[in-house]
Each structure stands twice: as C-alpha cells, then as structure tokens.
Amino acid sequence: MAHQKSSYSDPTAQNTSHFENSGGAGVCMMSSTWRDEQHPSFINFISSFLSANSFRLNFVRIAPDLIFNCGGLSISFIFATNWNCDNIEPVFSRVKKLKEQFAHLYVVVSLPTRDQNDSFVRSYFKYGMELGRPTFVPVQDIEMGFEKIVKIAHSRGGIVLLYEARFSFHSGSLLYTRYSAACKQRDAISKMKTERRQSVQGMDIFLGVITSIPSIDYHDANALNQAIGSIEAIAKASKEYILENTDLSADKAEMIVRFFRDPKFYLNPKIN
Structure with a gap:
C-alpha cells in the first residue's frame, strides 16, 4: 500500500477555493509519511469526509499521523490502521514518545478481528499504558476510526466551533446538525451542573x-x-x-x- 499517492489527486487542491470562501470548521494536517502507507481509496474517503465537514486538508511532515486545529486548539492523533500482532512494540514506543510532546493526544486503533483485539488488550498492560494518558479508541474498521477522530476534534474544539457553524450553514446541513447536537449536549450538561x-x-x-x-x-x-x-x-x-x-x-x-x-x-x- 505504500507509496501509492500518484494514483489520486491532491484533495487540498480540489477544495482550496471553497475553504478560502467559507473559512471552514478547521484544518486537518495529515502526515505525508502516514498518507503514503494507506490505500488511495481510504485517503479519498478521508478527503470527502473532511470536505463534507468543512475541514481543510493539508499534507505535511509531522510526528503524529494527524493534527486537527479547531478554534485555536490542536488535537493530535496516532491512527494505527493495520494492527500487526507480531510487531507491536513500535506502536507503543511511539505513543510513549508523543504523549510527552503533545498535550491533546488520542490513539485510534483499528481492530477488526478478535485476535487483534486480544493482542491489543494484552499489549496495553504489557507496555504499562496509563488509563487516559493518552486515550485509546479501539474501532472495528478504519472508516469508523476516522469518523471518531473527526467527532473528537469537533467536541474538543468547543464553543468556538459551535459559533462558526452558524455562519457556515451553506456548507452542509449535516455539519450544522452535528454542531447543534453538540451545543445542546453542552447546554444540557451546563444546566445539570447549575x-x-x-x-x-x-x-x-x-x-x-x-x-x-x-x-x-x-x-x-x-x-x-x-x-x-x-x-x-x-x-x-x-x-x-x-x-x-x-x-x-x-x-x-x-x-x-x-x-x-x-x-x-x-x-x-x-x-x-
């Protein structure tokens, strides 16, 4: 799967004019190294999904696989799309290194089989991971994993994004509905606390x-x-x-x- 980027066009070039006009919900910076390890169809899925949610996509050389900037807050992600039960150590070594460098780090792991899930659970404790530092998000497939990444970015972006969503309604009703749901959830939590x-x-x-x-x-x-x-x-x-x-x-x-x-x-x- 590596080094297949020539088979798809640069999504940022396709969407530049749209984002410059709308302002967008934020920016997704994708590691060019991580991109080249993925299947082109998955990168195209990511591009379409980000476009529908008004995120601008940039390919850059960064240590995490993905960094989202929403409302001034940066959220970093390690996205393990292919869990190799026989070569786990590099993943956890990378997690230990990056969690000290990035304040808001999440690790999304695709575990489609039971063997992979069992391997992950054993390895999590074997390598001494602390609960919530960073937060691990196991998923069944890579598409679900990326959707969760965007949801996390939305929720951590907070009130600034909720405000921006009301001025970018023309970019899609799905975006507005999601932001409205997040807003209602925050209002409900605030009301409960009061x-x-x-x-x-x-x-x-x-x-x-x-x-x-x-x-x-x-x-x-x-x-x-x-x-x-x-x-x-x-x-x-x-x-x-x-x-x-x-x-x-x-x-x-x-x-x-x-x-x-x-x-x-x-x-x-x-x-x-």
Missing part, C-alpha cells in the same frame, strides 16, 4: 434551618426532608403526621410544631 449546585445550596439552607430547632440533629433533618419535604411543608405538618411518617420521638415532633406555630416559643431567645 441545578446540582442549586440543589446542594438549597439542602445546606434546609439543614441549617431545621437543625436550628432545639434537639433536632442532621439525621432528624434528613428524615423530615425525605418524608415531608420542604421547610414550608414541615411547618404545616401536625405532630401526628410527623410521628406517622418519620422515626422522630414524640418530644421532637412536639418541638418542631412549637417551633413553627407557637409565637411564645419562636420569638423567645434560645440558649442551648
């Missing part, structure tokens, strides 16, 4: 109020929260209702009712 933070803050306030009632501790407060709910609901609950739905003693239930309903009690200073 709700969780608010929930924690609300629980802190709840515990502060309920445990300020004489003889009521954190266990009692949690029991009231689970069985009755809000401070307002607890304030309206009767002694009988509290006793029926919690494990609090009669004295504690009486203390809660007095705390919320007896002005002589809640207006007087409390000295513990």
